[in-house]
Amino acid sequence: MAPRVLVSDALSETAVQIFKDRGIDVDFQPKLGKDKEKLLEIIGNYDGLAIRSATKVTEKIIEAAGNLKVIGRAGIGVDNVDIPAASRKGIIVMNTPFGNSITTAEHAIALMFAVARQLPAADVSTQAGKWEKNRFMGVEITGKTLGVIGCGNIGSIVATRAIGLKMHVVAFDPFLSPERADQLGVEKVDLDTLFARADFITMHVPLTDKTRNIINAAAIAKMKDGVRIINCARGGLVVEADLAEALKSGKVAGAGFDVFETEPATESPLFGLENVVCTPHLGASTTEAQENVALQVAEQMADYLLKGAVTNAINMPSISAEEAPRLKPFVKLADMLGAFVGQATESSIQEVEVLYDGVTAELNTKALSSAVLAGLIRAQVADVNMVSAPIMAKERGILFSEVKRDKSGIFDGYIRLTVKTENQTRSIAGTVFSDGKPRFIQIKGINLDAEIGRHMVYTTNEDKPGFIGLLGTIFGKAGVNIANFQLGRDVAGGNAIALLYVDGPVDESVLDELRSHPQVQSAKALQFNVD
Numbered sequence: 001m002a003p004r005v006l007v008s009d010a011l012s013e014t015a016v017q018i019f020k021d022r023g024i025d026v027d028f029q030p031k032l033g034k035d036k037e038k039l040l041e042i043i044g045n046y047d048g049l050a051i052r053s054a055t056k057v058t059e060k061i062i063e064a065a066g067n068l069k070v071i072g073r074a075g076i077g078v079d080n081v082d083i084p085a086a087s088r089k090g091i092i093v094m095n096t097p098f099g100n101s102i103t104t105a106e107h108a109i110a111l112m113f114a115v116a117r118q119l120p121a122a123d124v125s126t127q128a129g130k131w132e133k134n135r136f137m138g139v140e141i142t143g144k145t146l147g148v149i150g151c152g153n154i155g156s157i158v159a160t161r162a163i164g165l166k167m168h169v170v171a172f173d174p175f176l177s178p179e180r181a182d183q184l185g186v187e188k189v190d191l192d193t194l195f196a197r198a199d200f201i202t203m204h205v206p207l208t209d210k211t212r213n214i215i216n217a218a219a220i221a222k223m224k225d226g227v228r229i230i231n232c233a234r235g236g237l238v239v240e241a242d243l244a245e246a247l248k249s250g251k252v253a254g255a256g257f258d259v260f261e262t263e264p265a266t267e268s269p270l271f272g273l274e275n276v277v278c279t280p281h282l283g284a285s286t287t288e289a290q291e292n293v294a295l296q297v298a299e300q301m302a303d304y305l306l307k308g309a310v311t312n313a314i315n316m317p318s319i320s321a322e323e324a325p326r327l328k329p330f331v332k333l334a335d336m337l338g339a340f341v342g343q344a345t346e347s348s349i350q351e352v353e354v355l356y357d358g359v360t361a362e363l364n365t366k367a368l369s370s371a372v373l374a375g376l377i378r379a380q381v382a383d384v385n386m387v388s389a390p391i392m393a394k395e396r397g398i399l400f401s402e403v404k405r406d407k408s409g410i411f412d413g414y415i416r417l418t419v420k421t422e423n424q425t426r427s428i429a430g431t432v433f434s435d436g437k438p439r440f441i442q443i444k445g446i447n448l449d450a451e452i453g454r455h456m457v458y459t460t461n462e463d464k465p466g467f468i469g470l471l472g473t474i475f476g477k478a479g480v481n482i483a484n485f486q487l488g489r490d491v492a493g494g495n496a497i498a499l500l501y502v503d504g505p506v507d508e509s510v511l512d513e514l515r516s517h518p519q520v521q522s523a524k525a526l527q528f529n530v531d
Contacts, residue, residue, distance in 0.1 A: 003047040005047065005050055005305070006029065006046040006049050006050070007026060007028045008029055008033040008054075009050075009053070010030040010031075011052070011074060011298070014295060015050075015074075015298040016298070019302060023306070024302055033052075033055030033056075034054055040060065040064050043068065044064055044065055046068060047067055048069060048305055049068060049071045050074065051074070052074050053281075057080060058085075059085040063085070065091070068091050069090075069305065070092045070093075072094045072298075073093070074294045074297040075096060076096065076097050078314055092304065092313050092316050093315050094297065095297075096300075097385070099293035100293060101154050103288065104154050104283035105157035106161075106286075107282060108232040108258075108283075109158065111230050111256030111257075111258065112146075112228070114256055115255065115256040115277050116139050118254075119277075121136065145167065145170060145199050145200070146162045147170050148171045148173075149194065149203045149204065150172075150204040151171040151172075151180075151181075151204070152173065152381065152392055155204035163184075167200075169187065170187045171184075171187070171194075172190060172193075172194045174346070174349070175380055175392070175393075176188055176348065177349075177350055177396055179397040180396055180397025183397065191214075192222055199228070200227070201215075202229075202230040203215075203231050203233045204232075204233050205380075207235070207382070214237050214238075215237060215242075215243065223251070223252070228253050228254040232258040233259060235259040235263060235265075236261050240269045244273065247276060248273070253275060255275070255276045255277070256279075258279045258280075259281055265280070300312060313386070314385050315385075327364055327367060327368075330368055332371075332438055333430050334368040334369070334371035334375070335374060335529070336430065336528050337417045338372040338376035338417065339526070339529075340440070340526060341417060341428060342376040342378060343524065343527070344426065347421040347424075349420075350398065351400075351401075352376065352398055352400045352401070352417070352419050352420075353402075353418045353419075354415060354416070354417055355402075355405070355429075357405055357409070357414050357416070358413030361404035361406070361413070367386065369400070369402055370386035373386075376393075412431075413431065416428070417429070427445060429441050429442040438452055443458075443488065443497055444495070446489060446490055446496075447488060448499065449486065450484070450499045451484050451501055452530065453502070453530065455501075455505055455525070456499060457499075457500040457506055458498070458499055459497065459498045459500075459520060459524075460495065460496070460520075460521040461497070461520045461521055462496065463492065463493050463494055468485075471485075474514050475502070480502050480506055482501070483503055484501035485500050508525075
């Protein structure tokens with residue numbers, strides 16, 4: 001029986017035809033995504049669901065999708081899909097991470113011009129029969145400094161276009177290497193320097209805990225008077241109320257926004273201000289981009305449903321069905337090793353080396369290395385998977401290498417990740433025990449045997465008496481329950497580490513109290529996907 005795919009948003013007819021040509025039974029209902037109850041009623045009849053942004057694939061929808069095997073999102077953002085719920089149900093979520101890149105970059109440049117020359121307001125005035133030449137005094141783009149926050153795929157395109165416009169570009173991106181910055185022709189700077197020097201600021205980062213409200217009143221105070229701000233990335237990167245006040249006072253001369261804290265945006269503090277240009281999330285809205293991502297997602301879904309091939313999956317590695325059972329626990333381990341270093345590292349990553357020892361060297365190391373990079377980059381880039389991670393690493397100029405060798409220790413095989421940053425070198429190793437569960441076995445050259453939990457705390461400290469009691473006291477007072485606890489040291493009285501598996505998130509104030517003690521060098525809360 002042929003697989004059945006429901007297309008519940010407006011994909012192109014060419015994309016629908018791809019399903020038909022591949023022998024898939026496709027049900028094209030482009031307005032169904034807005035009818036939650038109808039979608040809930042019929043979703044159980046389909047093996048695949050192809051969507052854009054209108055369809056909200058909630059946990060309730062997923063629970064009702066008894067036969068669903070794959071969800072394909074034509075576009076990069078998957079915030080309209082409950083990915084944890086899909087993962088638990090064994091449903092693959094695919095996206096098309098690079099199909100909208102040029103289109104979104106061009107929209108950012110278009111908004112920059114519109115804000116610089118007040119084009120929308122001038123158009124309204126002129127078409128109303130007025131001739132207000134003196135009212136609409138603009139500024140030139142040429143010779144100005146553009147600050148790019150996030151110089152990955154889209155940000156780098158914006159940067160090169162801006163350089164072509166004879167702008168000077170400064171960029172803030174923790175993953176941008178000096179070599180890649182030189183290649184692009186941009187100057188790599190820290191965030192405060194970008195704020196201080198930029199005449200225009202454009203954002204091209206995902207919405208994560210680290211980027212949320214990255215531009216607020218405090219950040220605006222560090223900027224030049226008369227700066228202009230563009231956001232075609234994600235709502236929530238900017239505190240709209242703070243920006244509105246700065247626009248009213250003249251501190252910020254203008255803003256161009258395609259995304260908002262709440263969408264659809266029927267109201268915003270930015271609305272009604274003369275020096276603001278707003279568009280309704282049009283970054284991906286060109287004929288070319290819509291067609292490209294639609295065709296791509298149709299091909300990907302058809303390949304999976306007919307051949308079992310997995311491409312651009314958010315929640316599953318790109319591996320063959322034959323090797324999946326043996327590889328799966330090592331993929332999880334590789335992702336966790338990368339996630340550990342990614343969360344523990346603040347400075348720019350320059351080099352990554354992965355050592356495969358013993359039996360791990362005989363596995364599909366390409367998939368494992370992709371999992372390492374996905375875990376590593378995910379701390380900064382939420383929309384990353386095992387397919388896009390190597391590309392993102394290359395774009396940022398990160399040097400990557402693999403080393404394979406025969407068994408060299410007590411374990412049948414293990415993986416060691418070594419990451420070189422601007423300031424230091426980090427190393428962590430792990431293996432998979434006979435129970436199929438990943439373990440950390442070495443951190444900073446210090447041996448240990450650490451079970452990996454969803455919520456963990458990692459500390460570095462001096463090896464002095466009383467540290468365990470200090471941890472117990474602080475965590476106990478905060479109501480944090482320690483499920484498992486591993487210690488290690490290089491020599492007696494030397495450097496030591498502790499890795500705690502706790503039952504829930506640890507508040508930053510608890511970590512601050514821990515860091516305040518003289519023998520504690522660092523303390524970080526970590527999170528891992530253990531599903």
